[in-house]
Amino acid sequence: MISLLIAAVVATQTPPADPRQPVIDYRRCLDKAQRAPADALLEAETWTRRGGGVAALHCLGVAQAASKQPAEGARTLEAAAEAAAKPALTAELLAQAGNAWLLANRPAEARAALSRAIALVQAEPERYAEMLVDRARAAASTQDWPASIADLRSAAKELPKRADIWLLLATAQRRAGDTAGAAGAVEQAFALDPDDPAIRLERGNARARAGDMAGARKDWQAAVDNAARDPDSANLARQNLDGTGQ
Structure with missing residues (x-):
């Protein structure tokens, strides 16, 4: 451009x-x-x-x-x-x-x-x-x-193929209190880029809000495991794991 x-x-x-x-x-x-x-x-x-x-x-x-x-x-x-x-x-x-x-x-x-x-x-x-x-x-x-x-x-x-846009939408919906909308948007992002630590962090957040702590920890751990790609998201995921007793 x-x-x-x-x-x-x-x-x-x-x-x-x-x-x-x-x-x-x-x-x-x-x-x-x-x-x-x-x-x-x-x-x-x-x-x-x-x-x-x-x-x-x-x-x-x-x-x-x-x-x-x-x-x-x-x-x-x-x-x-x-x-x-x-x-x-x-x-x-x-x-x-x-x-x-x-x-x-x-x-x-x-x-x-x-x-x-x-x-x-x-x-x-x-x-x-x-x-x-x-x-x-x-x-x-x-x-x-x-x-x-x-x-x-x-x-x-x-x-529709831009995972980052779906991720931003999921985050905005979660912060607005729309748990179901956030979960749907983050699944769209996950389908497009399942290895992105920021997406795994947000997916974990959505699953935690829905009461699926096992699923949330799995996503957060995946973000930590791929820290080289996005250290900031991995660090936040690590904090979430520490806070849930992982």
Whole structure:
């Protein structure tokens, strides 16, 4: 997706007004924004002042977010989205702004940006679903479980083979108190990726809530046994085992 985004931005750029100004390499700037954000920040600020357009704003926004300035990055990315010429490009930049707002712990702004993005990509199932998942995370951060669950259900309908989406749905349903719904969703995830420690952890949690402690311990142990794949989930599973006297 990043390669397509770069191509789309470059296609809309005009040369600098002053031919003596250096041409900034867009891809290199974005790469630097993630590896050395402080350096990229200075470069992107200069590029923006020189009329670098959407590409410069995009690089600046990413650099700001990576430099622990996520709110500033979100605003810059929204400005880039406003300046973008094509709806698909606008949507992608808005989605990135939404994720920057999430980093800034500003879920309301995140949901607003993502909602605008989602409205532009409904004909693209994969991007539509990915953005629904991001908006579901924003809703979950404020414990708005009905909104989170609705978005995750829609995402799972678009991408039914994505185990991670079913897992997120199961977790949201469990936290909302929907034990039966959580159990059904985690079984969908388990069928797609039975070795994922995060799925085995959540499946164990669902079985424990249903009173099946033997089944829960079996799942938690499976998560521990595959710790190399996901140490954090394995550690939580180990804590659950310790708490049940395993």
